Amino acid sequence: MPIDATQPYDDQNIFAKILRGEIPNRTVYEDEWALAFHDINPQAPEHVLVIPKGAYVCWDDFSAKASDAEIAGFTRAIGHVARELGLLEPGYRLLANAGLDAHQEVPHLHVHIFGGKPLGPMLAR
Numbered sequence: 851m852p853i854d855a856t857q858p859y860d861d862q863n864i865f866a867k868i869l870r871g872e873i874p875n876r877t878v879y880e881d882e883w884a885l886a887f888h889d890i891n892p893q894a895p896e897h898v899l900v901i902p903k904g905a906y907v908c909w910d911d912f913s914a915k916a917s918d919a920e921i922a923g924f925t926r927a928i929g930h931v932a933r934e935l936g937l938l939e940p941g942y943r944l945l946a947n948a949g950l951d952a953h954q955e956v957p958h959l960h961v962h963i964f965g966g967k968p969l970g971p972m973l974a975r
């Protein structure tokens with residue numbers, strides 16, 4: 851079910867539980883600002899989710915309220931993970947779903963990294 855991204859942050863969401871270590875994950879990278887882990891239902895040979903450590907519902911929430919340090923740290927973490935996965939040369943896609951029309955399902959900001967094969971045109975029809 852897609853979520854309404856204008857609602858307040860719910861600290862019982864699945865990624866909040868992953869951040870607290872209450873649910874296991876296959877971690878790819880972690881630093882002060884971000885955690886990256888394999889998507890449980892991969893849509894490409896490489897499908898990694900990168901989430902900020904702070905409590906932000908979606909990109910709007912994050913871009914409006916996060917500190918400059920959080921934004922820089924999260925952005926750098928995404929770049930680092932894509933690089934470490936070896937995706938720079940073949941290419942990759944970043945995707946952040948926000949709210950109902952985008953079908954965001956987990957109400958904690960996450961950026962998908964897809965790669966490992968030619969990904970085709972951007973939008974599914």
Ligand code: 5GP
Pocket residue numbers: 864873875876887888889890891892946947953954955956
């Ligand atoms: P969204 O549609 O919100 O952009 O994407 C949510 C993503 O989270 C989906 O790709 C889904 O497979 C993934 N996901 C949902 N629950 C879990 C979980 O418990 N662990 C992991 N690793 N991924 C999850």
